Amino acid sequence: MIEINPDTCIGCGRCTEICPKIFKLNTDTMKAEVIEGDDLECADKAANQCPTDAITVDQTK
Numbered sequence: 001m002i003e004i005n006p007d008t009c010i011g012c013g014r015c016t017e018i019c020p021k022i023f024k025l026n027t028d029t030m031k032a033e034v035i036e037g038d039d040l041e042c043a044d045k046a047a048n049q050c051p052t053d054a055i056t057v058d059q060t061k
């Protein structure tokens with residue numbers, strides 16, 4: 001399961017660059033959104049690069 005905390009996401013777009021299949025930037029809210037949640041390995045990389053730790057990756061779900 002991949003989740004983005006909209007309260008802490010600053011819309012920097014880093015996660016969308018690392019995993020364009022998983023994340024997209026909502027240009028209205030300037031928050032990242034999850035568009036598909038299968039590639040947990042890539043999501044984990046993005047989570048590690050997120051400047052505000054807004055991405056949660058739960059490997060068990």
Ligand code: SF4
Nearest residue numbers: 009010012013015050
């Ligand atoms: S890397 Fe983090 S702060 Fe940047 S857009 Fe993605 S979730 Fe938001």
